[in-house]
Amino acid sequence: MHPGLVAALLAGAAAAAHSSGGGGAAEAFRRNAAVQGWRDEGPVAEGEEVELDFWVKLTHKDALRQALEDVSNPDSPDYGHYLTKEEADALVAPAPEDIATVRRAIRGFDVKEQNKGAILSTTVPVGFANRLLGGKFMRFCRGAGEHRACVLRNPIAEVPSALRDACDVISPLDEPLPPAHPGPIIGRSQSLQLAGEVQGCCFSIGYGALMRPCCLSTQRAGDAGACKVGRRLGGATGYRAGACPQTAEQAADWLAAQEGAGSAASAVGVSTAESHAGDPGLAAGGIAVVGLVAACALASMASFWAWAARWTSEDAGRPFERLNSPRILPGHTIPQLGTAAE
Incomplete structure (x- = not known):
């Protein structure tokens, strides 16, 4: 998800939890955990480490909401003029004083910064995290x-108001427990290591960086040609509108099917010409008709491609850019168009 989109995917749940009071939120968290099969195994040793991510509060949310409405309104002069990533980031950039508040709270630790301070991450001892955020992990x-599989959570945290007010989301405090799935849970560092071994292709629906890409990731794919599908137009003009290939094999099948359809169309044109080979006039007429039909089809496709979804190819062996913001505009949803590489 794009880092410049406003509000937090988790902020609504987090705000509801904070407004319900610490005790009620903690009990609700534990009940939900038990339903999902998670066991509370007690406090984490203070010497262990936990990674904290602070999603600093974004600004100008109303302006971004209006921009999103304008680009979708045919009566607006900004219709179709989507913001670039840089424009969106600049529009909703956090206030410097909020960034400073977070930095003061984690002073003395190495801090990783993303999107010019919109996301600040650090790894700290659990003991420090307990004192900073209240409660116990x-x-x-x-x-x-x-x-x-195990995760660290702090359902009884009581974050100081200045720090809470400076952030949309504090992770992992505001993260829900992971849903049930067949595979093990891996940490971010391990997932980034795996990302170096991943090949894949991403595309975005529509124009501009505000659209959510979905990606085909082919772990340890030996054939870079598996991403050939990524160099063709997609979306409504390509494979399936609103869908993504989920595996390298599926991508190859879709590509083969489309190329097969193109070959079949060519064969029809050839057979039409050959069937009239004995009559030069008919043969020439048949070829002309086929050529005219093909030219019209290409012209229509070209004009349609001008606004259709676009595929972009990722270099083999290069990890996807992590579009890691859980923020969306309140009242809007981001379409789930497949899986995005993490």
Whole structure:
């Protein structure tokens, strides 16, 4: 998701939890955890480390909401003029004083900055995190043996108001527990290591960086040609409107099917010409008709492609850019068009 989109995907749930009071929120969290099979295994040792992500509060939310409405309104002079990533980032950039508040809170630790301070991340001892955010980090686990998975959460946190007011989201405080899935949970560092071994292709629906891309990721794909599909037009003009290939094999199948359709069309044109080979006039007429039809089809496709969804190819072995913002505009939803590489 684009970092310049306003509000937080998790902020609504987080705000509801904070407004309901710490005790009620903690009990609700534990009930929900139990329903999903997560066990509370007690406090985390203060010497262990936890990664904290502070999504600093974005600004000018009303302006971005209006911009999103204008680009979709045919009566607006800005219709179709989507903001670039840079324009969106600049529009909703956090206030310098909010960035300073977060930096003061984690002073003394190495801080990673994304999007010019919109996201600040640091790894700290659990003891420090407990003192900074209030409450205690607990370990919640699910499964057993090789399927055992654990996460750290702090359902009784009482974040100082100045820090809470400076942020849209504080992770992992505001993160829901991961849903049930067959695979193990991996940390961010491990997932980024895996990303270096991933090939894939991404496309965005429509124009501009405000549109959500969906990606085909082919882990350890030996054939870079699996991403050939990524160099063709997609969306409504290509494979399936509103859908993404989920595997390299599916992408190859879709590509083969489309190329096969093109070959079949060519064969029809050839057979039409050949069937009238004995009559030069008919043969020439048939070829002319086929050529005219093909030219009209190409012209129509070209004009349609001018606004249709576009595919962009990612270099083999290069990890996808992580569009890692859980923020969306309140009242709007981002279409789920497949899977985005993490």
